[in-house]
Amino acid sequence: MSINQSKHINHLFFMGLALAQAQRNLGDTKENPSVGCVITKNNSVISVGCTGINGRPHAEQNAINLSRANLKNSELYVTLEPCSHHGKTPPCTNSIIKNRIKKVYFSIKDPDFVSHNKCKTLLRGKKISVNEGVDENALNLFYRSYIKSKKSFLPFVTSKMAVSKDFFTVNKKSQWITNKFSRARVHLMRSNHDCIMTSSQTIINDNSKLTCRIDGLKSKSPSRILLDNKLKISLNSKIIKEAKNYRTIVFYNKLKLLKNLKVEIYKAPLDENNNLDLTHVLIKSKKLGFYRIFLEAGKKLTLNFLHNNLVDDLKLFISNKKLEKNGMYNIKKNFKIFLINKKRINEKVNLFGEKLITYKIN
Numbered sequence: 369m370s371i372n373q374s375k376h377i378n379h380l381f382f383m384g385l386a387l388a389q390a391q392r393n394l395g396d397t398k399e400n401p402s403v404g405c406v407i408t409k410n411n412s413v414i415s416v417g418c419t420g421i422n423g424r425p426h427a428e429q430n431a432i433n434l435s436r437a438n439l440k441n442s443e444l445y446v447t448l449e450p451c452s453h454h455g456k457t458p459p460c461t462n463s464i465i466k467n468r469i470k471k472v473y474f475s476i477k478d479p480d481f482v483s484h485n486k487c488k489t490l491l492r493g494k495k496i497s498v499n500e501g502v503d504e505n506a507l508n509l510f511y512r513s514y515i516k517s518k519k520s521f522l523p524f525v526t527s528k529m530a531v532s533k534d535f536f537t538v539n540k541k542s543q544w545i546t547n548k549f550s551r552a553r554v555h556l557m558r559s560n561h562d563c564i565m566t567s568s569q570t571i572i573n574d575n576s577k578l579t580c581r582i583d584g585l586k587s588k589s590p591s592r593i594l595l596d597n598k599l600k601i602s603l604n605s606k607i608i609k610e611a612k613n614y615r616t617i618v619f620y621n622k623l624k625l626l627k628n629l630k631v632e633i634y635k636a637p638l639d640e641n642n643n644l645d646l647t648h649v650l651i652k653s654k655k656l657g658f659y660r661i662f663l664e665a666g667k668k669l670t671l672n673f674l675h676n677n678l679v680d681d682l683k684l685f686i687s688n689k690k691l692e693k694n695g696m697y698n699i700k701k702n703f704k705i706f707l708i709n710k711k712r713i714n715e716k717v718n719l720f721g722e723k724l725i726t727y728k729i730n
């Protein structure tokens with residue numbers, strides 16, 4: 369192996385560590401991207417950091433503040449181009465310069481115009497080496513939701529569905545279709561989004577809490593958005609009763625009071641099929657501060673989202689068991705229409721016989 373190849377592998381390794389840091393607070397950084405940072409010296413990690421809850425402090429500042437070593441002549445790896453503008457906090461480039469960091473490696477340029485492609489000139493002017501593009505394919509994939517947030521009025525939507533081996537979405541004899549390992553994976557996915565969206569019919573059918581209920585993630589339960597055209601939701605449902613603990617929003621068209629249960633309600637127009645206008649709902653949801661939406665709904669609402677081209681990722685959990693006569697609402701034919709020529713990824717996770725397939729829709 370040549371010296372150049374060895375250095376390239378080291379850069380990928382350290383950027384991989386930075387990506388792992390960025391994944392820690394994904395879904396908890398509001399309008400800011402979730403960034404990871406690793407600082408090395410003499411080829412050893414001396415500090416790490418990630419973007420703080422609600423978007424501040426930035427990852428670079430956290431890594432610098434947490435370091436107990438002298439940062440002079442160190443190397444900094446960060447998943448996204450360091451900010452170079454004065455916003456609510458000073459630019460990270462100032463801290464990099466002040467601490468005499470020698471080299472900076474970042475993966476992709478910040479799509480936000482206030483920082484886009486500006487740090488190189490600034491840092492190189494201070495004789496700091498700057499290299500971009502380290503593992504950019506992986507980071508472009510990771511930042512799809514942030515990139516979309518800078519280019520669109522719409523939030524990033526990940527739709528999740530669980531189906532039997534013969535593609536039924538409802539089990540007549542059980543609340544569950546998939547096993548406990550697949551269901552735990554869903555709780556992890558919830559924690560990486562700032563909001564879960566569903567329909568009133570899903571809540572009426574399942575009385576779901578829509579929270580994260582596995583160890584280590586209980587404090588990361590996202591807000592809940594309920595689409596309830598005629599406000600049919602029961603005031604005794606779990607999602608309404610727990611509105612005081614988790615921000616809960618209802619989009620409706622016909623009014624019915626939800627009393628003093630700390631539920632936010634917003635009127636939404638109807639589309640041509642007399643359903644809530646989903647584009648309006650998503651635009652309003654982004655204005656309310658939701659950038660990564662996890663759609664957990666039944667066949668009707670999920671297909672409505674797909675039909676309106678509002679889904680970015682589809683996460684499909686497939687059981688290893690057939691339901692046959694015990695199954696309802698088969699979606700195999702419907703999905704074939706939407707999934708033609710879409711990129712398919714078989715996720716490498718152990719679900720003990722079940723599958724998780726991700727389709728990149730947009």
